[in-house]
Amino acid sequence: MSKAFLSVLVFLFDLSALIFAWAGGFLLRFNFDVPATFAPGLWWGLIVLLPIHALACRFAGLYRGIWLFASLPDLKRVLRAVTLSTVAAFLFFAFFRHDQQLVPRSLLVLFPMLLVLYMGGGRAAYRMWKEHRLYGGLIAQGKPVVIVGAGRGGAMLTRELERSPDWRVVALVDDDRSKWGRELSGNPILGGIEALPDVLASAKAKHVILAMPSAATEACRRAADLAVEAGAHVFTVPGLEDVMSGRVAISSIRPIEIEDLLGREPVWIDSRHVGEMISGKTVLVTGAGGSIGSELCRQLARFQPATLILFELSEFALYTVEQWFHVHAPDLHLVPLAGDVKDATRIDEVFAAYKPQAVFHAAAYKHVPLMEVGNAWQAVRNNVLGTLTVGEAARHHEAERFVLISTDKAVNPTNVMGATKRLAEMVCEALHRQGWATQFEMVRFGNVLGSTGSVIPKFQEQIARGGPVTVTHPEITRYFMSIPEAAQLVLQAAAMGLGGEIFVLDMGEPVRIAELARKMIHLSGYTEDEIRIDFTGLRPGEKLYEELLADAEQTRETPHPKLRIARARPVDDDFLRDLVAWLALERQSDDDVRSALRQRVPEYTPTGSNP
Numbered sequence: 001m002s003k004a005f006l007s008v009l010v011f012l013f014d015l016s017a018l019i020f021a022w023a024g025g026f027l028l029r030f031n032f033d034v035p036a037t038f039a040p041g042l043w044w045g046l047i048v049l050l051p052i053h054a055l056a057c058r059f060a061g062l063y064r065g066i067w068l069f070a071s072l073p074d075l076k077r078v079l080r081a082v083t084l085s086t087v088a089a090f091l092f093f094a095f096f097r098h099d100q101q102l103v104p105r106s107l108l109v110l111f112p113m114l115l116v117l118y119m120g121g122g123r124a125a126y127r128m129w130k131e132h133r134l135y136g137g138l139i140a141q142g143k144p145v146v147i148v149g150a151g152r153g154g155a156m157l158t159r160e161l162e163r164s165p166d167w168r169v170v171a172l173v174d175d176d177r178s179k180w181g182r183e184l185s186g187n188p189i190l191g192g193i194e195a196l197p198d199v200l201a202s203a204k205a206k207h208v209i210l211a212m213p214s215a216a217t218e219a220c221r222r223a224a225d226l227a228v229e230a231g232a233h234v235f236t237v238p239g240l241e242d243v244m245s246g247r248v249a250i251s252s253i254r255p256i257e258i259e260d261l262l263g264r265e266p267v268w269i270d271s272r273h274v275g276e277m278i279s280g281k282t283v284l285v286t287g288a289g290g291s292i293g294s295e296l297c298r299q300l301a302r303f304q305p306a307t308l309i310l311f312e313l314s315e316f317a318l319y320t321v322e323q324w325f326h327v328h329a330p331d332l333h334l335v336p337l338a339g340d341v342k343d344a345t346r347i348d349e350v351f352a353a354y355k356p357q358a359v360f361h362a363a364a365y366k367h368v369p370l371m372e373v374g375n376a377w378q379a380v381r382n383n384v385l386g387t388l389t390v391g392e393a394a395r396h397h398e399a400e401r402f403v404l405i406s407t408d409k410a411v412n413p414t415n416v417m418g419a420t421k422r423l424a425e426m427v428c429e430a431l432h433r434q435g436w437a438t439q440f441e442m443v444r445f446g447n448v449l450g451s452t453g454s455v456i457p458k459f460q461e462q463i464a465r466g467g468p469v470t471v472t473h474p475e476i477t478r479y480f481m482s483i484p485e486a487a488q489l490v491l492q493a494a495a496m497g498l499g500g501e502i503f504v505l506d507m508g509e510p511v512r513i514a515e516l517a518r519k520m521i522h523l524s525g526y527t528e529d530e531i532r533i534d535f536t537g538l539r540p541g542e543k544l545y546e547e548l549l550a551d552a553e554q555t556r557e558t559p560h561p562k563l564r565i566a567r568a569r570p571v572d573d574d575f576l577r578d579l580v581a582w583l584a585l586e587r588q589s590d591d592d593v594r595s596a597l598r599q600r601v602p603e604y605t606p607t608g609s610n611p
Helices: 003-029 036-059 072-096 107-138 152-161 193-203 217-229 240-244 258-262 271-278 291-301 315-328 344-354 368-372 376-396 416-433 455-464 483-496 513-523 575-583 590-600
Strands: 143-148 167-173 207-210 233-236 282-286 307-312 334-338 358-361 401-405 439-444 469-471 502-505 533-535 554-557 563-567
Touching: 003 036, 003 072, 003 107, 036 072, 072 107, 143 152, 143 193, 152 167, 167 193, 193 217, 207 217, 217 233, 217 513, 258 513, 271 483, 282 291, 282 344, 291 307, 291 315, 291 358, 291 401, 291 483, 307 315, 307 344, 315 334, 344 376, 358 376, 358 483, 368 376, 368 416, 376 401, 376 416, 376 575, 376 590, 401 416, 401 483, 416 439, 416 575, 416 590, 439 483, 455 469, 455 513, 469 513, 483 502, 483 563, 513 533, 575 590
Parallel strands: 143 167, 143 207, 207 233, 282 307, 282 358, 307 334, 358 401, 401 439, 439 502, 469 533
Antiparallel strands: 502 563, 554 563
16 A cells, blocks of 8 residues: 555544544433434534544644554654644533533543544554564564563563564563562563573573663673573673663674673763863874774764874774774864884974874783793883883973873783883883973773783684684683773873873773683583683793782872772882983893893793792
């Protein structure tokens, strides 16, 4: 049928509703035997009210909705039309009662009731019939699934799944005891999250969907752990903003990922102070194509800098981040520049041309085993000389702020990479102590989820190949943080700092890597018999536990609950002079580098050596 023909049918249905309600009110009032004295009121009422009702329906917007999806907004439109028609009926009654009562008073109650019942009920009945015709045959089909969460997200998801041939909701669980024993869209709520294994067993279900977008990460982790232990496949839905905006759909359901279970509570930052630091200014990010650097750029763009300079050695990484901004922030003034942070001429050229007021130095070599053997001197040059080169340019060109992205591996380092990052922190401390206009700050944090070279992408690749998953040691632990959270806290620390501080990010609880590997195997639908875990031994420079603070350091609180300030060992006055002389050397062997690092970073103890 054409759209015009359907509109005519709906219009005629609404006109018939007025006839039903007006005539039905008379018939009910007089027990289906209307006296002759009231007959004129019946017929004159129809003649007067039909055109008024037609206009009321049009004015109320009744023909914007689709009957198949009739819902609360459509009911509101029906009530609006009924109200207008009832007002017209009241005026008709008031006009005709001067001579004789042609309309019974009770009709003013019966008429709107019958009109709402006919118009609203007709739409609801059509939707029920149409949905049964379209989806009724799917009720017994699809994979049985248990939904965790009986709130708004669970309710919306349940309604969507009723139309899917792939899923069949058999039960829900929710920690809210007031919901236990009740039903949601005809599906029973059988208990709390702890009851999930029993519910899965009794329903013979092998699939679980987490519909708790506003729940704490711990609740999601607990539900996923119980489901995985029961041998179920776990899926999840989008975040709270998508649920509340009604964008939950079948296509939004995806297998739960390890990042969902390691994720942390949302962070807040003082947007006003960060905005004052960034808005309308020229900002330079080194290592802009890396995991942290690119996310920093995305976060910085929110605060509308006048110019954002992307400085990156890798051409492909620079191209990738530049293209992202062309699509997602086309109005941002972007300057993509290729270059090496060790190249003093190029760095000075960039600072002279663009005069950046804030510098975020994220460029570094970060892979511990690679830098330990055969590349130790390159780690020193990139991480230390690169920091010194960019820092001195920032000071010479009077940048307002210089922020070094550091690492937890700089604390009591046992590897070359960590020692070079600690040395880079000392460079910034020394430059800040010289008292120029530039304010130097350092921010330390641990591993970030999904970053280049991290264990999670590596484990995913190994699982996809059928294993084995390689873990260096059964007891090795690491801190993890999401990339957006790390970038946001870097900005917060930068805005909060007064200069010379080492900010330490709250990394939460450390994660045992072997347990992380087991969870990823289970979440992928395998057992450890199918994909085994091999322990390969600690790699060069690697230690079992990472620390966020050195033994000799003290911390103090900041106004932000996830940021603390470390007070590190003071830097000697002649530190920079000695460092520059060392960095001027052309090459150093790995052993020479380790020996020189131990002289300059007393807390550095290479793996396998005595302090």
